[in-house]
Amino acid sequence: MLNITIMRGDNGQEAVLKLPGPYDESEETLSTLEAIRSRDVTTAIISADTSIERLDGILPGMEIDEQELNELEFLARRIGGLCGGERVALTGALELEKPQSLRDIVNLTCNLHKYKLTPGFKDEETMGRHLLKERGIHVPDSIADCVAYDQVANGYLADHPGVFTDSGFVSRNGERLEMVYDGKNLPEPYCDPDGVITVRLNPKGKPNRVTLTFPASCERIDAALEELGVESFDECYASCTSSIPGLLEHLPNYDGLECLNLAAAYLGADEEQNRLFMAVMEAEVPGSMFELPEITDALCQYRLLPEIKTPEDYAHHVLAEDGDRYYVDGFTADFVDFDALGKAMMKENGVALTSFGIVERYDRYIRQLPEELTTLRLFSPLYPQVFTRDEYGDLNWEPEEMSAHELCDYQDEILEAIEKNRLDTEGDRGLAVYLRNALLGRKVYGMNPTVEEWDGRPWGVLEVQTRGELSEGELRELTEEWSGQCSDGWGEGFEQREIKIDQGELNVSFWHSGGDFVIQPEAELKSQPEQRPGMTMQ
Template identity: 25%
Template sequence: MKTKFIFNDVEHKVNLPISDSELLNLCGEFKPSFLNEENCKVLEVENKELNKVIANKNCNLYELNILSSLIENFTIVEKEKFDAYISSVTFESVGKAINISLNLDGFDLITDFKEIQKMGEKILYNKEEKISDEEFKILKDKYLMTSRGVLTRNDIELKSFYKKDKNKMFNEKQCKVILSIENKDIPNLYLPCSQLEVECLNRELKNDYNEMYTVNLENRNLNEKIYKFLNNYANVFSINDINETTKTVIPLSSETTNHLGNVINCLKIRNLDEIEIVKNNLNEFEYIENISSIRDYGIYMLKKEENIKLTEDLEQFINIEGYGKMKKDNYSIITEKGYLKYYGCNKELEDILNRVGINIENKELKETKIYFPIEVVDSENYDLANYEIEEYFDEILEHLENNISKLNLDEKRGLMKGYCYYDTINAKVLGYSINLEVINGEVMGGANVKLNEELTEKEVEKLKDEIEGEMSDGFGEMFEQRELKTDDGNKFYVRLWNENYWVAKTEEEFIFGEKRYSIR
């Protein structure tokens, strides 16, 4: 949001929001008062409705930056509601505008006035009789006429999400953890927060409490496993690392956050950088809960590999611990928190894993291929014969590669990035990419799969299902809608999946008809 303001007697033109470091450059020598005192005069902002409210008013630059960040991330609907609200209500502070921006789900905006008579009757009349003065007062609180439409209140409670606590800002809606300093007269920190707020706290601790201090954490809305990890390390990690960790997990799915929490709770992590390394290689870890001893692991493996469910009678004939020791390798550990195995060979993890007794094997990645049929149709939906597809092979391949490149996929993971289960397949399959090949005179789609470890037959079948899903509902669904214009003027559409005869096959199944797959 383009903003013109006066700060330190200097006029600035800035696209807000800006980063903490850019804010520091603006303010010069940082002082805690920068976070809450009126320190700038707004001259003009790009948002016309907001400009009417705050132009030529004094405010706090840090708060103005927070508001700009919220506005920048509005959905279209949220922006319409916000503009409607501020077009009809006077704000006494930027903080009030921040609170409204965090409460927009408590409003509905009516902009369709085609049946305005019926809407008026609905609002102002009950059973064709005029409402009482008392009822009208209630309606005035629930309906707001604006230049953008009628803004109505729904059943979602409005809350004071944004509050000031000395030099700290409290956004309850985004707060994951409350950090406090035990027995010290220092305001709490509501995480995640800006680096400036962390800097304020660190300065207070350094200036006023040079002795040791104890950090306490209270969970508000953080994944329980991540919170448990942070709580264990609250007085080992820096306050900045604790804050940055809460930021790190916000965009992650619940499955990813759970898996990350399980993995880091089994490892002896020392800092945020190590959390990042683990997060970036998370798919290569297998975690199994409720295994805290070699006996537990033996029972688990007997059921998984031998399909044996133990009974009291059977237990006396089986050396369960011995079987568990035989099956466990040097790439796994058993902790009180569960079983953890690493399938990859990333040397970045070597120090982290060595601390808990996991070795990283020096190994070359394995590869295998899985083939599947393709279709090419013209603009009238007629199938091209295989010899015709071969004639346009280079152009079809280039069309495929161009569309894949637009996805900006991780080079290592490729289309496997969309696999959302943290199981042995995710751990063993480093990634896969797709291309086209001519096999025995037939043009086929091919998934080039990179493996950390050989797959079982069941895992191969599950991987085929994953590839089918990606070709039918994921990338393939999008790709078949992208028109290919050939050099000779034809227009084609390429389908990587069809519901009639699609089947994925390993190289051996496709060429030799054998039910197995090869590793290279």
């Protein structure tokens, strides 16, 4: 919260602004705000009340116009999302840098990650005592009171300028400060330049929008949710991007934004570490983000061999590295299936082949996915359109109804059209080759659309082959992927494929924008006493 009192220069009229949030509608406030926006008079801050020490001594006396009013609004929101350590860092930064304008203060709040807080250092004496201890210098009790600890600290402070606060010593970490704000376009108050994941939130049924970056403190998340007027992320539509290419596709992100925030805390600017993390996630295929702490805590136990791209590569690698255990002479090598040998070695040694290369773990074998495939079938309604021919043999523009019973008569024609819609590049895996999530892509072998009659009605069916059972989150992610294929991908192309019938042409859609469209597992559908509507379409 930031409360400021401003005064118009022409008549001395004062107004109090409580930020962030809507201004009060008093005559004085509205008149003063109008004057600021019209730039008719000079308006200045005469006092400030804020939770950040030293800021209340810097703001008074500053003149403000409409842009600087926006900067104050930004500062209030930014301060509201700072955790305790960041508040202390900002207090120290204000003392160190001595900003001369609101623009300078805005930029400082966006550079707090370049300051460090050393707890316990409240003055030169405590710092001096610590420095001597750190250097292995033991001060006998007999002369302890005679040592000039402050002079010891002053020698350090000459090369490491900083500020003492009640919570410790604040100093720069050596990195150069960046000008995030140029005076024109204010940054997002809940975002940091070094954020790993950017999340854009839009509350369901509300116009508010907020952007924040992960990792984010509890304070920042709470401030963002408060501004949105919701209690949790579940009440928002969210879209995410990442500064680390491929990261989101290597996370079981179906567990929610809180888990994405947890993942972001383990990542950063170390590209090699980021690649190892993603490779390990792809190798272990966690069914839930809640498995993440165990994996990341043991990240040092993993090794990535990026040069090994195929089972054959792995076979040659093992032969070269462990020739005593595995030996193939030159004559025999001409008759060895190195691809099969490599797969057998991978299974025996408990390693996993990922898109980044081979991943192995020192203290245990990596969990292997089952070789046997499990079949899962997802059912959804079909929506037919029939374009009949007139007496001249021309197709009518308007489609006609077709009952579910009638559509059953054309099941063979629909199946034939589905077969023609397949691409050679998809192979046996079908639509599984298009899965965006690399973890789900390892676990789901095949996704092939078909149709099936049940209870007198034809249904769209996705036959899924998986390596092991899917978790609840994985099934939800898979269902969303199939829904997207029905509406915008495979299904969009299929519904435009005309199926020749005696009456004219039949178009079949696997998706509909109405509320009757639903995708459900076979067991769930067939346990219901009554069928859902949506089998006929004008």
